[in-house]
Structure formats: C-alpha cells, structure tokens
Amino acid sequence: MSKQYVLVQGAQCKCQFGDGPDKLKVLSHSKFYASDQNAADKLIATSMELGGATFEANTFGQCKLQPTGSSFKPCQIVVMQWDGFYKDVELGNGGKILTDKSKAICPIAGSPCISVIQHGQSTEGSVSGNNDNKEVENQLNPLSETEEQNSSEIKQVKFT
Template identity: 55%
Template sequence: MASDKSLVCQGAMAQCQQGFVPDLLKVLSQKKYYINDQAGSDKLIGNTMDLGIPFEAGTFGQCKLQPTGSSFMPCIPNIIQWDGAYEKVELANGGQILTKTSKAICAIAGSAVIEFMTTGQMGAPSVTNFEEVSQQMHQQLNPLINMEKVLKKNPLEGIEIISKNF
C-alpha cells in the first residue's frame, strides 16, 4: 500500500491512540505558509515546530494511560516531536512539513500515538472537473443549470436557472 504524503494544514483532524475523541490541528508555529486557501488566511501548513498542545480543543477526551479509579484523567497532548514529516522542505521557522502519515510523540505516552485522520485540505471543483463530465450527467445532477452556457464563459458569469414547477 502506498503511503499518503498529502500535506497537513490547519483544521486537520487528529486522534490520539490513548484518547477517546479527535481534535483539530491549530498551527501556532508560523503565520507565513498557506496551502489550499485562495485567500491565504485559514489553511496554515502544519510543521514539526507545532509542539506542545497545537490543537483547537487541546484535548483528546480522557487518557487511557491515566486511570483514576472509575474514570480517566483528561487526555491533554504534550507533543515533544513529530515523526514522518516531509523532509525535503524546511520552512523559515526550521520546521518540516507534516503529512497525513506523520505521527506525534506525546510526552505522556512516550511514543508516537497521535496520528492524522484527515489533512485539513478541502477539495474545490475547477472548470476542468465540469468539462470532463458528460452533458447527460450534468442534466441529472444540475437540472436547473444550463451547463453548456456556463462552460462557454467564466463559470461565475452566465448561470441561467430555468424555473420549473415540481
């Protein structure tokens, strides 16, 4: 099976093997490098300098490694290192870019127990995606939009909605 070298950015969902709930990556180590974000304001690239607690909620629920009788203590990550980063690029902060296969070493577990479930990147269709679909498929998926007109012009101009009574 080929490894997934998709780059990770702010909003990537991560899970600790010793916790019960996922959390979203919050890039705190840099404010310069973005990916998958036309406005360049939301999708900061995750990197190996995102240490400590670089997550939105700052917890993975309860920690299986810290029982307290009938329950567990909170699973608060303490990332001390990342394994499996993309080593061919180094950012200005000295960090290497995280990938979907990167894993974080937590000080509590002492091993790489935090891994990514998603990359945080969002797919966005382009004109090419629409051009590659048959006219019949367009009519089934978008019955109120005349895709022939849309594809001949700028996709944001000339959209014609045909009103039908259903």
C-alpha cells in the first residue's frame, strides 16, 4: 500500500472541471490536530467538511459543466460527500479522516471531481544548537562534517 497523508487545514484541492485550486477550511471541529510544530494551525480534515463554506475562496474559477454562451458560470463549491477517506478511525465529530487520496462529490458533476493537490502538512526541521553531540551526529549522519574532518589530516580506512 502506498503512503497516504492526512489532510489538514489549508490543503490545496482542485476540481477537474474548474480553472484553479482553492484551500480547504476545516469547520467541522476545533480540537483534532496533525503535523507541524504549531499544530493549532493544522486541524485534521474529516468527511464532515460538507456544504458550501468548506474552502477559502469557495470557488475553483469557471465551471466547465455550466456553459453560458461564450463563457462558463463561476464555480460555487458545494461538497455533498467525500470518498476515499481513512475508514479505520472516527473522530469525535463523527467524521472519518480525509487523506491525500480522498475525493469530493459536487452536486453539479455528481461524481468525485474534487481531488487533492497538496495535503497541507509541512515538515519542519529542528533548530540546531552548539551543544550537539558530535559523536551521535556522526553516527546518525556519517556524511556530516565533524571537527576531526575539518582538520587538514585525512584518514584512510581500508575495508577487507
């Protein structure tokens, strides 16, 4: 099974019938978090993110399924249902966790046409201090430079 990532507040989604992406807003709860050092900004998205206010701009641009002569009507996002959520966990709001493989159904298309571009999580490195244990650091990352390696003396190692 391939890796899946939990969707969080700010995940970018797109509609196959729209012009551009929009960012997901988590409105179904305010207490389940994922990822990032400042997790308060990263609420977990669930299958309960339904209705018309689930995205920041609430539009994917022009909807190719709604022609108006020489143009198209603007998209007004309404999520009816989510497919492809993580079924093994149910959060306190009754929702299942959405993943980067999840898709949403809109009433105009009637099929799962809204997909995930980016899950919204980000990796953060730690701040390195001067009290690092160089021996441990070299064991974890043998390619890192230590004070010994910075000296002009080069040691050769013979493998037998």
